[in-house]
Amino acid sequence: MKPVKHVIALDVGGTGMKAALIAEDGTLLHEARRATGRERGPEAVVETILGFAADLLAYGREHLGRTASAAGVAVPGIVDAERGTAVYAANLGWRDVPMRELLGARLGGIPVALGHDVRTGGLAEGRIGAGRDADRFLFVPLGTGIAGAIGLAGRIEAGAHGYAGEIGHIVVRPGGPACGCGQHGCLETLASAAAVSRAWAAASGDPDADAAHCAKAVESGDARAREVWLAAIDALADGLVTAITLLDPRTVIIGGGLAEAGETLFTPLRTAVGERVTFQRLPEIVPAALGDTAGCLGAGLLAWDLLATEVPA
Ligand SMILES: [Zn+2]
Numbered sequence: 001m002k003p004v005k006h007v008i009a010l011d012v013g014g015t016g017m018k019a020a021l022i023a024e025d026g027t028l029l030h031e032a033r034r035a036t037g038r039e040r041g042p043e044a045v046v047e048t049i050l051g052f053a054a055d056l057l058a059y060g061r062e063h064l065g066r067t068a069s070a071a072g073v074a075v076p077g078i079v080d081a082e083r084g085t086a087v088y089a090a091n092l093g094w095r096d097v098p099m100r101e102l103l104g105a106r107l108g109g110i111p112v113a114l115g116h117d118v119r120t121g122g123l124a125e126g127r128i129g130a131g132r133d134a135d136r137f138l139f140v141p142l143g144t145g146i147a148g149a150i151g152l153a154g155r156i157e158a159g160a161h162g163y164a165g166e167i168g169h170i171v172v173r174p175g176g177p178a179c180g181c182g183q184h185g186c187l188e189t190l191a192s193a194a195a196v197s198r199a200w201a202a203a204s205g206d207p208d209a210d211a212a213h214c215a216k217a218v219e220s221g222d223a224r225a226r227e228v229w230l231a232a233i234d235a236l237a238d239g240l241v242t243a244i245t246l247l248d249p250r251t252v253i254i255g256g257g258l259a260e261a262g263e264t265l266f267t268p269l270r271t272a273v274g275e276r277v278t279f280q281r282l283p284e285i286v287p288a289a290l291g292d293t294a295g296c297l298g299a300g301l302l303a304w305d306l307l308a309t310e311v312p313a
Contacts, residue, residue, distance in 0.1 A: 003065030004029060007307070008056045008107075009300030010073045011117065012036065012049060014091035018293065019056055021068065022300035026128065030059055042093035049073070049099075050106045057107050070111045071103060072303030074120035074295045078162050084114045087162065111310060113302035119156040119165065121294035122149025123301055125253050126156075129289040134251040138243055140167055141256035141288070142236075146188040150247060168192065172238040190235035193257035199228045215261035230268065232258075237272035244273070244280050255288030262287070 006029055010019045015038065021030040034052050036045050053071060061067045077089030084100025103112045115123070122139035126149075131137040137151040146168030150157040157164050168188035169181050176185025189195055193211040200214035201207050203224050217225030240252060258265060270285050290297060 001065050005066065006060060006064060006068055007300055007303035008053060008060075008068040008071035009296050009298075009303060010049070010053060010056070010071065011120070011295035011299055012073065012075045012092075013117070013295075014038065014076065017049065017052060018296045019052060020296050020300060021056060021060055021064065022297075022304075024304060026297075026300075029064060030056075032056065032059075036092065038092055042097075045092050045094075046097055046099075046102065050102060053103055054106050057110075067108070068110060068303075070113070070303040070307050071107055072113045072115065072120075072299035072301070072306070073099065073103060074115045074117045074299045074302075075099065076117045079114060079116040079119075079158075080162055081114055081116070081158060084112070086114070111303075111306045113299075113306045115299060115302050116158065116162065117295050118147040119149045119158060120298035120302060121255075121290070122151060122165075122253075122298070123156050124290055124294045124298035125149075125255065125288050126151040127154070127301060128297065129294060130253045130286050131251045136247070136249050137251040137253060138165075138167075138247060138249040138283075139253045139255065139288070140240070140243075142191065142193055142254065142258035143256035144192060144194045146192045146239075146256075148243070151249075167239055167243050170239045170242050172235050172242075187235060187239035191232045191239070191258075196228065196232050196258060199232070200225065203228050211258055212260065215264050218261075218264055229264075233265070233268050233272050237269060237276055240269075240273055240285075241276045241280070244277065244283060248281065249283045252283045252285045253288050254285065255291075255294070259287050 006021045017034050019032045020028050037048050075086045078087040086094050086097040086099045100112045100114045139149040148165035148167035150165045169186045171185045172187050173185035177189040179186035179189045196211035201209045218229045
């Protein structure tokens with residue numbers, strides 16, 4: 001068999017990890033999933049990741065005729081990509097884990113790129129997903145929380161301290177609901193999938209009702225559901241207009257659980273944003289295309305980018 005050049009792509013979430021071996025043209029040569037085992041503590045999670053990566057390296061040797069040329073890893077929380085350190089991740093209990101160094105050592109010294117999960121997913125959406133080759137875009141996944149990634153000329157802006165793009169913590173309702181970040185009235189407390197689930201559970205009286213149920217009820221003409229839904233969309237439009245005013249993106253890519261509502265979300269959202277802008281140019285507002293594989297595909301892009309910029313020895 002002719003050896004196939006490839007990289008390891010690994011996306012670490014709170015509970016599960018997605019991995020792939022990816023060829024230079026983007027072909028997925030192998031895919032795998034594994035639990036992080038976070039109930040066993042932060043050190044055990046690091047060891048699980050290192051073991052998973054080593055197994056992926058071995059898979060390449062056995063099935064693809066050679067080991068991976070580089071690895072890209074996306075992790076949650078605060079990431080210092082330049083130092084290759086996972087600075088802080090509340091859901092994994094991490095503080096200052098030198099992930100790039102640990103992975104490099106375990107993988108026999110191949111180059112390793114470390115990225116922030118949402119920024120890495122945004123890189124994939126911008127380059128090969130919904131924003132395909134968009135020069136300036138904003139990626140906003142609406143999930144348990146709301147995060148963001150600012151795409152600029154083929155890369156993602158991380159900010160001076162790794163906090164850029166945190167649109168979920170723009171205060172859109174001063175004095176509003178308390179947020180985990182310590183502020184009140186953050187966008188994330190009003191327009192995340194979790195926030196819509198909470199609001200619809202309260203309004204409908206069904207504790208198990210969630211955001212997807214709310215969207216369904218909106219589609220069937222339920223007035224209470226419509227009220228809950230439009231309140232979230234108003235908050236989201238307020239947050240997006242702040243971001244649009246600062247960044248002037250060409251494309252806004254909306255992902256996460258709430259985006260699965262399709263035009264039930266996008267039609268009123270485009271209207272709400274359009275009603276708010278005055279001098280700002282309206283960006284295209286489009287659904288994400290890569291779903292929950294964005295982080296893993298983006299990790300692969302980080303790895304290939306690393307090889308492309310490496311100075312030959
Ligand atoms: Zn907040």
